[in-house]
Amino acid sequence: MAVTSEHSTEVPEPYYYLWHLAALKVIDADFGPAPSTPPNLEIPAVREACRPTVKSTVWDQIAAAGTGTMVTASVALIDVGICPDHPNLKTRLDQDRSIDLASHPFGARTIAQYDELDPYSPEQQEAFFGGLDLTGLGDLGLSNDDTAYFKSLTAELAASRGCVRRLMNPEALFGAHGTACAGLIAGEPAANTSGTSEVSSPETLFTETGSEAEPNKNRNVLPYFGVDPFSRLISIRTSFDTDPAQFICAFLYAYHQHADVIVLPRGLPDPEHLRLEPKAELTTDAGLYQNRLTGDLVRRLSLVGEAEELDPNSPQPAESGRRLWRILRHVILGVSRKIPIVCAAGNSGESQLIYPANLAEEDNGIIAVGSVTAEGFRSGYSNYGNRLTLVAPSDDQEVINRHQLRVDHQFPFHARHAHIAGRSKEYRYSGLGLLTTDLPGSWGYESGDDPWSSVPFEENRGIGGGYYTNFGGTSGASALIGGICSLIQRAHKTKHGQSTSLDGVTVKALLVAASDPHRVVAPGFRPLTPDCMNSDHEDGKGSAYFFGAGLPDAAAAVQAALAT
CATH class of the missing domain: 3.40.50.200 (Peptidase S8/S53 domain)
Structure with a gap:
């Protein structure tokens, strides 16, 4: 089910909001020739010029390799x-x-x-x-x-x-x-089956050849993927x-x-495992006494989790924990x-x-x-x-x-x-x-x-x-x-x-x-x-x-x- 349907042009967003799918090559999109300098995507005309043409999707490749029944994960x-x-x-x-x-x-x-x-x-x-x-x-x-x-x-x-x-x-x-x-x-797009308010799933749209679906009429809902x-x-x-x-x-x-x-x-x-180790460059500086503030930081990082054990009156973590x-x-x-x-x-x-x-x-x-x-x-x-x-x-x-x-x-x-x-x-x-x-x-x-x-x-x-x-x-x-x-x-x-x-x-x-x-x-x-x-x-x-x-x-x- 490719995104190049006749309804894809009705997207109200002024920029291509699925750019990350193109970056990951989930969709094969043509952005046109690369300019000599990176474009300013804040300019509407430039954004429109960068709108890609979707040629194929990974979803279609998986479907083409199957037997007609869509599998799920x-x-x-x-x-x-x-x-x-x-x-x-x-x-x-x-x-x-x-x-x-x-x-x-x-x-x-x-x-x-x-x-x-x-x-x-x-x-x-x-x-x-x-x-x-x-x-x-x-x-x-x-x-x-x-x-x-x-x-x-x-x-x-x-x-x-x-x-x-x-x-x-x-x-x-x-x-x-x-x-x-x-x-x-x-x-996935919230497509309504014609004549009803039921939302169709991608599997239904793929397996039921006779089903007719249309984009959700709520103007707040995007055909999102x-x-x-x-x-x-x-x-x-x-x-x-x-x-x-x-x-x-x-x-x-x-x-x-x-x-x-x-x-x-x-x-x-x-x-224990979320504790960050002091960086090597910080410990080196501290050892040479080149930076007192850095030295104090390393000392405090080194004592994280140990100060409580040094204080006999502090609560001790339970072994069961x-x-x-x-x-x-x-x-x-x-x-x-x-x-x-x-x-x-x-x-x-x-x-x-x-x-x-x-x-x-x-x-x-x-x-x-x-x-x-x-x-x-x-x-x-x-x-x-x-x-x-x-x-x-x-x-x-x-x-x-x-x-x-x-x-x-x-x-x-x-x-x-x-x-x-x-x-x-x-x-x-x-x-x-x-x-x-x-x-x-x-x-x-x-x-x-x-x-x-x-x-x-x-x-x-x-x-x-x-x-x-x-x-x-x-x-x-x-x-x-x-x-x-x-x-x-x-x-x-x-x-x-x-x-x-x-x-x-x-x-x-x-x-x-x-x-x-x-x-x-x-x-x-x-x-x-x-x-x-x-x-x-x-x-x-x-x-x-x-x-x-x-x-x-x-x-x-x-x-x-x-x-x-």
Whole structure:
């Protein structure tokens, strides 16, 4: 189902909002000849000239390799939840398999069939982990004591009972981040079947040759596409509490549901593994007493986690807590070898990755994702370093430090600031972000009117009625890579059957093989270029240090999967 339909010209956006799909070669788009200098995308006429012609899509390639029946892949998104009623996500979210681990230790789910529940009971029980079988994970490498503890934990999970609620779905209020990531992974056009108000899924449009569909008549709804609009999303909602048990349950549930891909667009608050090590150049300066402030910083970094132990009156961490964090680490590594786990590298601009992206190695299926801009540079906030697997397109951030200067010259009040590069190198700022789905209402990023308010649906305020937002970060980049992993799995299923899937290590290898550290990020014209962020001459450390294997070519990865 290519995006070159007769309705694609009705897109109300004045710029090509699916540029990231072209950058990843999910769609083959012709942007025309490259100009002698990078174009100013802030000028409407230039934006219109850069509107590409879509010639083909990866989705069509997968469909052409099949037998006429569209196969699907399941992407488990471990985040804060996904809006269940978003018109571009409604048919993509598998609500029967989604789970809320933030409000119940054994899982909760909200259903709309209120009349089927006991009116005198606020909730019903359900065994979300019933039949949990982890034999396929093999030996997780735990100690004997931790293995015994883990077995008792999983036995408790297998016998546990979660709940089904009649309350308002919490994901409709607090799932902005997850909703944005979900759109980048699997958003699809909200097409209405003619004469009805029913929303058609991509599979229906593909398999039912006699079905007639038309674009959604709500002017706030865009014909939006994620990287793989034929995949299904399993929302695994978790909180930000420092509770390792909920994250153990999250990864085990994704494995229990036989997810084809797991996306974790955030870090986990492990008190030991998330600690950043002092940089070598800082410790050298401190040792030579060249900078007292730097020396004090290194000393305080070195004492993180130790000061409490030095104070006998301070509360000590329980052994059971450390044990659960240890078990979680082994569970993540074990599950990644069976299912690819896509992790965000982090948004602090450090040359070290956040946890668990920093667990990425060649022998596991953890994919650590950094972000790059359409200007070909690492995003101003994106973490980088030796364990980075690859990168994906995202937005940018201004940087002003002694190593580099990156400012938004299109900002209206830029002239009021005296930013002089001096000894810093100046890098071009990119104003192009990722347009994606937003949580409608005041809790969304764009704070649109609530769909259930007195405002008529067609007159909803906010960007696209509050249904869309400009998004970015390594969260957005990791969501895009999660979509490519889904494409790889669907390509494999097309050849070998719906019930088959590639393991995490294989999917990661296919991604890396299809990546190029010198690719041009369309619609830009500059190849991936290192920058100085945290030290002088850092751009000389090589492209792999900043971009890992580079920017993936989704079409090449899919062709490799079809040939596997």
